Structures are given as C-alpha cells and as structure tokens.
Amino acid sequence: MHQGSSSDDAYWKANLSLIRNILIIWALVSFGFGILLRPLLSGIPVGGTDLGFWFAQQGSIIIFIILIFYYAIRMNAIDRKFGAEE
Amino acid sequence: MTTQTLIYLIVGATFALYIGIAIWARASTTGEFYAAGRGVHPVMNGMATAADWMSAASFISMAGLIAFVGYDNSTYLMGWTGGYVLLACLLAPYLRKFGKYTVPEFIGDRFYSQSARIIAVICLIVASVTYVIGQMTGVGVTFARFLQVEASTGLYIGAAIVFAYAVLGGMKGITYTQVAQYIVLITAYTIPAIFISLQLTGTVLPPLGLFSDSVSSGTPLLVELDGLITDLGFASYTGHHTNTLNMVLFTLSLMIGTAGLPHVIIRFFTVPKVADARWSAGWALVFIALLYLTAPAVGAMARFNLVNTIQTGEVGTPEGNLAYADVPTWFTTWEQTGLIKWEDKNEDGRIQFYNDKNTAFETQAEAWGWRGNELTVNADILVLANPEIAALPGWVIALVAAGGLAAALSTAAGLLLAISSAISHDLIKGTINPNISEGGELMAARVSMAAAIAVATYLGLNPPGFAAQTVALAFGLAAASIFPALMMGIFFKRINNVGASLGMLAGLLFTVIYIFVYKGWFFLPGTSQFPDTPEYWVFGISPLSIGAIGAVVNFAVAYFASQATQEPPQEIQVLVESIRVPRGAGAAIDH
Numbered sequence: 001m002h003q004g005s006s007s008d009d010a011y012w013k014a015n016l017s018l019i020r021n022i023l024i025i026w027a028l029v030s031f032g033f034g035i036l037l038r039p040l041l042s043g044i045p046v047g048g049t050d051l052g053f054w055f056a057q058q059g060s061i062i063i064f065i066i067l068i069f070y071y072a073i074r075m076n077a078i079d080r081k082f083g084a085e086e
Numbered sequence: 087m088t089t090q091t092l093i094y095l096i097v098g099a100t101f102a103l104y105i106g107i108a109i110w111a112r113a114s115t116t117g118e119f120y121a122a123g124r125g126v127h128p129v130m131n132g133m134a135t136a137a138d139w140m141s142a143a144s145f146i147s148m149a150g151l152i153a154f155v156g157y158d159n160s161t162y163l164m165g166w167t168g169g170y171v172l173l174a175c176l177l178a179p180y181l182r183k184f185g186k187y188t189v190p191e192f193i194g195d196r197f198y199s200q201s202a203r204i205i206a207v208i209c210l211i212v213a214s215v216t217y218v219i220g221q222m223t224g225v226g227v228t229f230a231r232f233l234q235v236e237a238s239t240g241l242y243i244g245a246a247i248v249f250a251y252a253v254l255g256g257m258k259g260i261t262y263t264q265v266a267q268y269i270v271l272i273t274a275y276t277i278p279a280i281f282i283s284l285q286l287t288g289t290v291l292p293p294l295g296l297f298s299d300s301v302s303s304g305t306p307l308l309v310e311l312d313g314l315i316t317d318l319g320f321a322s323y324t325g326h327h328t329n330t331l332n333m334v335l336f337t338l339s340l341m342i343g344t345a346g347l348p349h350v351i352i353r354f355f356t357v358p359k360v361a362d363a364r365w366s367a368g369w370a371l372v373f374i375a376l377l378y379l380t381a382p383a384v385g386a387m388a389r390f391n392l393v394n395t396i397q398t399g400e401v402g403t404p405e406g407n408l409a410y411a412d413v414p415t416w417f418t419t420w421e422q423t424g425l426i427k428w429e430d431k432n433e434d435g436r437i438q439f440y441n442d443k444n445t446a447f448e449t450q451a452e453a454w455g456w457r458g459n460e461l462t463v464n465a466d467i468l469v470l471a472n473p474e475i476a477a478l479p480g481w482v483i484a485l486v487a488a489g490g491l492a493a494a495l496s497t498a499a500g501l502l503l504a505i506s507s508a509i510s511h512d513l514i515k516g517t518i519n520p521n522i523s524e525g526g527e528l529m530a531a532r533v534s535m536a537a538a539i540a541v542a543t544y545l546g547l548n549p550p551g552f553a554a555q556t557v558a559l560a561f562g563l564a565a566a567s568i569f570p571a572l573m574m575g576i577f578f579k580r581i582n583n584v585g586a587s588l589g590m591l592a593g594l595l596f597t598v599i600y601i602f603v604y605k606g607w608f609f610l611p612g613t614s615q616f617p618d619t620p621e622y623w624v625f626g627i628s629p630l631s632i633g634a635i636g637a638v639v640n641f642a643v644a645y646f647a648s649q650a651t652q653e654p655p656q657e658i659q660v661l662v663e664s665i666r667v668p669r670g671a672g673a674a675i676d677h
Contacts, residue, residue, distance in 0.1 A: 005663070012666050019175045026171045030164045030341075031334055038326065047297020048306025049324040056160035057152075057382040058293055061167045065371050068174040072364035075179075079361065084667045086359050 011082035018074055022067050030060040089480035093232050096484040100270055100492060101247065105254070107263045113256025116527050120187035120507050121355045122258040128362040132369025134261045135353045137268035137492070138500035139344075139370065140377055141217070142224020145271055145493035150465035152385035153392075156323035160382070161333055165340025165561075167371060167378055172345035174367035177569075178354040180576045180665045182363040187355065189348040189504075189568065190512040193590075196575040196665075198658055199583035203516065205590045207508045209567035210348045212598075214501045215541060217347070217560035221248075221501070222546025224494040227466055230423050232487035237423070238547055245543045248495055252502040252539075253532050260499045261356060267492035272376055274489020278473040278482050279380045282387045285476060292383035300390075311390050317401045318393070318440040319447030323386065329626035339633035343561025346569030349497075349504035360668035388468045391475050396439040396461065402454045407436040416474035425464040432457035498542075502535050509534035548611075559601055559630065566593035566636025574644055579662050581644050584651045589644025597636035601629040 033041060038052025046054040079085040087095075113119040126134070144166065152159045184192050190210060194203025222241055225248075229240025255263060276292070283295030287307055300307045312322045321327045344350065353370075354363045395414065399406035410428065420426040428437055432455055439461040440451060470490060473482045510531035515522050522530070567590045574581040574589070581589075602608065604618040616622040618629065627635065664670070 008663060008667055015666075022171065022175055026168060030168050030337060034160060034164055035330065035333055035337070048299075048308035048310075049297075053157055053160075053308075053324050054297070056157060057163055057296070058379055060164045061371075061375050061378055064167050064171050065368065065375055067171050068364075068368040068371055071175050072361070072368055075364055076361055079668055084669050086361065086668050086671050 007082050008084070011078065011084050014078050014082070015075065018071065018078070022071055025063065026067060029055055029063045034060050087480070089483055090234070092480045092484040093487050096481070097232070097488045097491060100266075100488045103266055104263045104495070105250070107266055108254040108259040111259040111262045112254060113258045113528075116187075116511075116524055116531075118258040119256035119528055119531060120503075120511065121352070122256075122261045124356055124358055126261055126356040126358075128357050128366040129369050130265060131261070131353060131357050131362075131366045132371075133268045133373050134264035134356075135350065135366065135370035136373035136377075137264035137271065137496040138260075138353055139350055139497070140268075140271065140374060140493055141497035142221050142228075142490065142494035144377060144381075145275060146224050146227065146469055146490050147220075147466050149381045149384040149388060150468035152382055153389040153468050154465050156321070156386075157326055158328045158333065161337045161340065163378055163382060165337040166344055167374060168337070168341040169344025170367050170371040170374070172341060172569075173350070173354075174364055176573055177345055177351060177576070178363040178367050179360045179668065181351060181572070182354050182357065183360050183665050183668055183671050185355075185671060187352075188507050188511050189351055189572070190508055191516065193571050193575065193586065194512070194516065196658065196661065197571075197581075197583045197586040198655065199587060200517065202571075202583060202587045202590070203512055205587055205594075206568065206571065207512050209563060209590060209594055210508050211505055212594075213347065213560045213563040213568065214349060214505045215538065215545070216563065217349075218498060218501050218505075218538070218542035219545045220560075221494045221498040222542050224466075225491065225498075226546060227423075227425070228470065228487060228490040228494065231420065231425070231467070231470060232484075241543060241546050244491075244494070245539050245546075248498045248502065249536065249539050252499045252506075252535050255499060255503075256531075257352070257356060257503055260496075260503055261353075263499070264496045267496040268373060270485075270492040271489040271496075272373070274485040274492070275377050275384075275469075276380055278476065278478055278486060279384050279387075281478050281482070282391070282472065282476045283383060286387050286390065292387075293379040296383040296386055307390065308386065311386055311393075314390065314393050314397070318397065319444040319451065320441045323389070329620065332620075332623075332626050332628055332631050335627055335634045336631035339565050339631050339637075340561050342565035342569045342637050343563075343633055346564035346567075346572065347560070348508070348564075348568065349500040351572075352504055352507070353500070360671050384469060384472065388472050388475065391472075392463065392468075393439070395475065396437050402450075404434065404436065404455075407438055409436050411435065413437070414475075414477075416471055419474070420467055420471055423467075425467045427462040429460050431460050437461055502538055505538045506531045506534040559605075562597050562601060562630065562633030562636065563594065565633030566597040566640055570637050570640040570644065574641070576662070576665060578645075579659055580653065581648045582651055582654045585644040585646075585648030588647045589640040589642075592643040593636045593640030596639045597632050600624075600632045600636075604629045 034056035041051040044051040148162050190203045190206035193206040225244030226237040226241035230237040279292040283289050283292040287295040287298040288301050289295035289298045300310045303310050308324055316322050357363050357366050396408050398408050438456045442459040510527050514530045515527050571586050571590050603615045606614040
C-alpha cells in the first residue's frame, strides 16, 4: 500500500459525502421539481405556465451548472486539505 | 447576392476553415492522435466538448421534438444536460487520473481481463455507430435542403467530408476544429432565435422570451400557444400527457447514457490535470446550456409561427385556413425536399393542419368539412426552416446551414475517433499485435475510420427513426453497458473481472433485445415482434427509456457475480486507490 493511506480514506469519504449531496439536489430539481413534484408546484405561476415547467425546461439546467462548479471548487479545497492535489 | 450564393459562400468558408485547422494541427504521434498530447486548456476543452457533444440531434432535431410535443419532451433538455453532473463527479476526474487513451483500456486494466476489454470495445462500437447514424441523417437533411441535392447524395458528400476531416485530424486536430465548429453552431443557433424572440415577444433573450407576453395579444406566449393548438385538437403544449414512469426513465437513460458515451469521456483525457477535468465539465455544460436554454424557446416559437402561418383566421371558417395558392416561398422550397407534404384531402385548395387522431375533435372537424389532416411537417426541419418562416435575411439562412453541418461534422469526428481508437488501440495494439509500431498503430486507426464511415453511411441511408431517436438508442446502450462498468470500477473495489464482464453483457443484451423487439432486429424493417406503440410497451416503458433499467441489470449482475467469485487481486485494489486521489497524475506531454 502506498503512503498516506488513512488520510486518503478520509479524503475519499469527504468526496463521497459531497457527491451524495450534489446528487440529491441533481435528482430533486430534475426528476423532482421537473416531473414528479410538478403537480405540487402547479400553483406557482411562471410566465404563462407553472414552476414545474420552468424547472423542466430551464431551471434544472441552470442548477446543473451551479452544481458542477460547486463540486470543482469544493473538491479543490478538499484536495488541498488532505494533501491530495497534483 | 442571392441566398443560394450566400449559402455556398458561408458553408464553403467554414469547410475551408475546418480543413485548414485540421492540416495545421495534424497529429504525428499516437499520444497526439488519441489525447491531443494532454495539453488542452479546460475552457477550450469545454468548448470542444460542447461541439463534440451537441450533434445533429441537438442542433437540428431537438427544438422540433419539443415543438411538436411540448412539456413531455423536456426529457431531452434535462437528460442531455444532467449527465454532465454525473460525468463531473463520478467519472471524468478519475479516468483522467488513470491517464490512458481509451475507455475499454480502463475497463481491461481495472478488471484485469482481456474479455472485459473486448466486451467494452463491442459496447463502444455499437453505441458509437448507432450515434453516428443520427449525424449522417442530419448531414443528409442539411445538404438536401441547402445545397440543392438529394438527401442520399448529401449523405455521400457528408461522408466524404467527415472522412477527409477525421483522418487528417486525430484528437489534436479535432479539438481545435471543434472549437471553431462550436462558435459557428452557437452563432447559427442563437441569431435566428434572438430575431424570432424579438418579433414574437419583444424580448432579446430567447430563454426569457419563452416566458414573456406575446406582442400580438399581450397574453403570455405559452398561454396563447396552448389556446391555438388545443383549438385544432392538439394536446396542450405545457400539459403533461405521457406516462410519468416512462418520462423519468427516459430522462435517466439520457443522463446516464451521456455520462457513458466514450466520445465524450475521451475528451476529458486531453486536459493537463485532474482538477482541470472537473472544471472542464462545468465549462462544457455552460457552452452546451447556451444552446439548450435557447432550444425550448425556439421550439415553442416555431410551433407558434407554423400554426399561425397555416391557420390565418378563425378556426372552422373556410377563410381561416391558408389557401395553397398563397403559401410563402419557404413552404414550396421545403416541399421539394419531401420534408413538408400537403395533400388536399377535402379538395378546397386550402390547408387544414390539425390533429385528426383526436376522436373528440373528429365530429367538429367533419362538420367544418375537414377530411383529415392535410399537412405533414418533419420535426427535423423546424430549426432549419425557422429563419425562412420568420422571414429573416439570406445570410442568417446560410449561417443556419453552416451551423447544422458544424454540429453534425464535429460530433461525427469525435465518434469516429472513439471507434477508430478502440479498434487500433484496444483490438490491434492491445490484443492482436502488441508489438505493432507507432506508425503502424496510427495507420490502423485511420483505416478503421474508413470502415466505420462506410457502415454509418449505409445505416444513414436506412435510418430507424427521427435523427434524435436514433441517437437516443445509442444512449440506452451507453447507459446499460459502459457507464455502470466505469462507475463500479472507480467506486466499488469488490467488483472483479467476472462481475464486470457478466454485468456488461447482461446490461447490453437486455437493452438491445428490448429495443430490437420493438424497432426490428438490427433495425431491419418488418422484423419487429410488437408495434412500437405505448400499449405494447412493458409497464409503458418505451425502448428509448430502457437503458436505465439495463444499467440496473448491469449493476445487479456485476454485484452478485463478484460476491460469488474471488476478490480482485491486491494490485488492482491499489490501482483503484490511486485513481481516487489526484496526486501524481501524469503531467502534460507537450504543446
């Protein structure tokens, strides 16, 4: 086994928990707000239709972009914290 | 200058530009040919990935698919963008750390199995060849309309250009060409959209225009559109009319499939660092979103314009329908390509465009003297015809032609690279002849491209459906076979050679058989077991949505088969640990 294995385990755990949080939001805005929960959001009007339609056609895409940049920024910090950067 | 001259001029200029770049950035080593020497800036790679990714289906077909269906086809928007989140956190950084050239190479090394590698090659080739069909169809459609040739001739011309271009380029050439192609296609897509958004809603930005008030009536555009089309018996635009389970699974299949498409994954092998792979996925989605946020606006506005063109007055009155003698020029130009068809069923010389499948609307229509829908509009032409429908100047029309070709050619080049590198690097260098020379391997990559193009051209002449649907099949395959194998290789140390191989086979067979049962065996017409309609689908799951279930099958089979057999050897566990940590990734080779 290579050096720093226990810190690498902690690094991997930090990565996994970040990924889990990101995927929860990823699923919530697309499958959730965009499709399954749309009936619940039907009372919130957006430009001639409802919030669920907006999430399905625009909102989810915008949130996806934010999620990826958030992941990149957080992972850079985690890389540095655990001395895992290149 | 006539529009036709402008089209030749602009399309010709873009072709010259691409070939110029390809010659300038020609690959001379396999490292350059497969991974552009790993020296591509993450923003630049993001742009190249966007062009690599956005195909004829995104550019030509997607807005049309949304236009004719509305909300229910939001699946394409979410599915084709959501995959980048998976790519950014589940695959790209680790595969970049692994630092090899192809996707099957990772699978072969991680699962210490030559047969796993071969299965991955087969999955890759099936997915990529299916995907290429959509590009070829798109090239044919664009040529047919804009360069005044038959769709099949257009296909041959397209194949010849793709061929010259992919062989010259390699990954290094393809990267910089794709950057140019991105700029062409995004300009071509957004300019007409801005004009149309201004005309209909007075809003400059199309994504905002979609939710703005219509200039003509002052009511929201979407409300007016819903009213217009429901009056003609069509389902409402913003309503949810399809099976919810199928919608979720289709979106999920597109997402997982996007993340598992080898030609997209290998783009992330070209950046210098692991952190760059993460940034690059973000930039790729920014550039993709510029088109994907515009597309739903284009779809709704094109539908609005189309219906208003045909239904000029009150529904049900004879004068309410456009007389064929008065059709605009774009109508007749597109009629010549066979992509718009009009049949005067009730012989009144006017065009009735309505939903004759709606039984509730039938008596009403008959009372008006309508004898069935008379107009068929191929969904693929909406984006291409949009500037003409909105009466925009000739140079905009020429730009759209160049944009459609840029989208199809850039994706085709990326796919052909994935196919040829799998054949030359995984099959020839990795299996048949490990001692092959550098030059021999390069030559093998170029020869295998030729074969791939020949197959794709044949299938492009006999396509199984809309360009975007053909592409969706490739997603099912990538989702069911490649994505789970890659993800398990990184996240689950316990998965071994047997598990991975059986999992991929099970996922692939399950998905392919479900598709063939409805679409015909190997897409040959007349060989399907059941009609491809919702009442015959198992639980209402369409063959296009089956990839997500195939992925679950793959995960399950791999898990149980691995549990029942031996743990992977120590060196493989060390390999997995090293992939997970960026430290020590190979530096950029040159540039």
